[in-house]
Amino acid sequence: MLDKWTNAWVAPVLARCATDLGRRGMTPTQLTVVGFAIGMLALPLLAYQAYGLALVAIVLNRVCDGLDGALARHLQYQSDAGGFLDIVLDFIFYAAVVLGFALADPVQNALPAAFLLFAFMGTGASFLAFAIAASRHGLERPHFEHKAFYYLDGLTEGTETIIAFVVFCLWPAYFPWWAVFFAVACLITTAMRIGGGYRALARAEGASEGALEKGVGSSKVEPR
Numbered sequence: 001m002l003d004k005w006t007n008a009w010v011a012p013v014l015a016r017c018a019t020d021l022g023r024r025g026m027t028p029t030q031l032t033v034v035g036f037a038i039g040m041l042a043l044p045l046l047a048y049q050a051y052g053l054a055l056v057a058i059v060l061n062r063v064c065d066g067l068d069g070a071l072a073r074h075l076q077y078q079s080d081a082g083g084f085l086d087i088v089l090d091f092i093f094y095a096a097v098v099l100g101f102a103l104a105d106p107v108q109n110a111l112p113a114a115f116l117l118f119a120f121m122g123t124g125a126s127f128l129a130f131a132i133a134a135s136r137h138g139l140e141r142p143h144f145e146h147k148a149f150y151y152l153d154g155l156t157e158g159t160e161t162i163i164a165f166v167v168f169c170l171w172p173a174y175f176p177w178w179a180v181f182f183a184v185a186c187l188i189t190t191a192m193r194i195g196g197g198y199r200a201l202a203r204a205e206g207a208s209e210g211a212l213e214k215g216v217g218s219s220k221v222e223p224r
Contacts, residue, residue: 018070035064046100055169112179119183122190137204
C-alpha cells in the first residue's frame with residue numbers, strides 16, 4: 001500500500017549509491033547474495049534474543065534489496081535470472097525472521113509465528129501465481145514499473161513488511177499481538193490479490209478471445 005510513495009522517496013538515494021557501486025565493479029547478483037547472507041544472520045540472532053543486532057541485519061538486508069535493483073537499472077541490465085533470485089531469497093528471508101521469533105520464545109511466539117507464516121504463504125502464492133499468468137497475457141505493472149515481477153496492490157507490501165519487522169524487534173515482548181495483527185492484514189491482502197488478479201486475468205482472456213474471433217471473422221472469404 002505504501003510502496004508507491006516510499007519508492008519515489010528512496011529511489012534518488014538508491015540511484016546515487018548504485019552509481020558508486022557500479023564504478024567499484026559490484027554486480028546486482030553480488031548485492032542480492034550479500035544482502036541475503038546478512039539478512040539470514042537475523043535468524044540465529046533472534047533465536048538468542050539479540051534483537052538489536054537482528055534489527056541491524058534486517059535493515060541492511062532491505063538496503064541491499066533496494067540497491068540491487070537500482071544497480072541493475074544503472075547498468076541497464078534487467079535480468080530475469082536476477083529477478084528470480086531476488087524474489088526467492090526475499091521470501092526465504094521473510095520466513096527466517098518469523099522463525100527466529102518463534103525460536104526466541106516458543107511458548108509465547110510459536111503459534112502466532114505459524115499463523116503469520118500461513119498468511120505469508122497466501123501473499124506469496126497470490127503474488128507469484130499472478131506473475132506467471134500475467135506474463136502470458138503481457139499485462140503491465142503501472143505502479144511498479146521497476147520491479148522484476150508483476151505486482152498487485154494490497155495492504156501489506158514491502159514497506160509494510162519492513163515496518164512490521166522493525167516493530168517486532170523494538171518491542172519483542174509484544175510479538176504475538178503484532179504478528180497476529182500483521183497476519184490478518186496479509187490475509188486481507190491475499191483476498192484483494194485473488195479478487196483483483198482473477199478479474200484482471202479474466203478481462204485479458206476475454207480481450208484475447210475477442211481479438212481472436214475478430215481475426216477469424218475478418219479472414220473469411222465471401223462467396224462470389
